[in-house]
Amino acid sequence: MREDHEIFDLVSAIEAAEGKGTTFYSWLDVPASASTAQIAKAYRKKSIQLQCVDITILNVASALLTFLANSPDKNKGVKNAHERFARLGVVSAILRKPESRKRYDFFYKNGVPKWRGTGYYYSRFRPGLGTVLVFLTLVSSVLQYQVQRLNYRRDLKRIEWIIDQARSAAWGSKMIPLDGQRKVKVNLGGGSRLDEDGNVVGGKMVDMIVEGNSVYILESDGGMITVDSNTAVAPSLKTTWFPSLVIHILGRVTKRGTPTDDGPTDNGDAGETEDGSATTSDVPGSGAVTPKEGTAPALKNGRIATTMAGGRRRKAVKKR
Incomplete structure (x- = not known):
């Protein structure tokens, strides 16, 4: 509420100027049960003190004349006299009105909340467009990183x-454990399910090879792809949207400024070593994501998608 925000500002300002723990009542030197007349009298007394007027007996009329003759602007001997006097007037007005005094008494008894609402802070600080964009960028990047962490843990379990x-x-x-290679079929679909007609349909069956403690996906051409924890994509702040965008733009700029190489090119044999064996660069689906929970592994052209680290491919083996 707007009235509450005004009270919050006054409480903070009075404590900063008059001392920690100073309340509306203690500043006016009246009890919390003071009547409206007592508050009005205390206000007149306090206003005179702020004006540094040395008087002994003052009635209402003379107090008013003194107020007009000795405005805070003329009183340069008191530190922040203008601000303190204006603040005193607002405090007096709040305590004289039953509704606003009731609101203040609530916070007086229960304490002013530390978090006063987004609208309160936004109205005070008024962040610019640049600040808002930076804040949203940081928040969205951190949230995306947290999602990556959750997905990584899920993929490891999978x-x-x-x-x-x-x-x-x-x-x-x-x-x-048994010696040698064992070819098995594994249901990666999470078990059987019922189709629309009520018939039992098996999950996605995938040929796999177990050799010692190592487990491989068997491809249709006889190649094998390792299945281990390296297959899961680890979370990284560099892979969140903003750092990725910056890296992509810098890469494009750098690429434009780099002269082209007219040297000889290979004939598609970059993915092979001198002895003809395949390297990780020719692994289909390198860099893709890991299987999701409850579904078959992500396939590309019939082959499981793996990362560069985890998608090690072996030569074709003789099937038993």
Whole structure:
């Protein structure tokens, strides 16, 4: 409420000028139960004190004349006399009105809240457009980073579940490791479900290879992709939208300023070493996300999407 905001400002200003813990009543030197007449009398006395007028007996008429003759602007001997006098008038007006005094008495008894509402602070500080944009950028980037952390934890649990399913199918319920390679089919769809006609439909079945403690996705061409914790994309502030945008723009600018290289190019063999073996650069789906909870792994051209670190591909193996 606007009235509450006025009270909040006065409380802060009076404590800053008159001392910590100073209240409307203590500043006027009256009890909290003082009547309107007592408050009016205390106001006149306090106003005279602020004007540094040395008087002994003063009636209402002379007090009014003194107020007009000795305005705060003429009183340069009192520190911040104008501000204090104006503040005193507002305090007196609040305590003289029943509704506003009732609002103040509530905060007087219960204390002024530390958080006074977004509207209160916005109306006081009035942040500019630049400040608002910076604030929104920071908040959205931090929130996106938190979402990345949640997704990363979820993906790690999903990967552990896939590995456990593959090992269970290869080793049996006792989970005793066996030597050699074991080709198994793993349901990555989270179990069977019912279709629209009420028929039982199995989940996504994927061919996998278990070799020792290592687990691989078996591709249609016989290649194998490692499934481990490195497959999950770790959270990073660099991958949030604003740093990514800045890095992208800087990359474009740098690329434009770099002269082109007219040297010889390869013939598509950059993804192979001298002995002809494949490297991680020719792994289909490198850099994509990990499988989501309750669904089959993300596939691209029939192959599971992996990261550069986790998507290690092996040569084709002879299927047993």
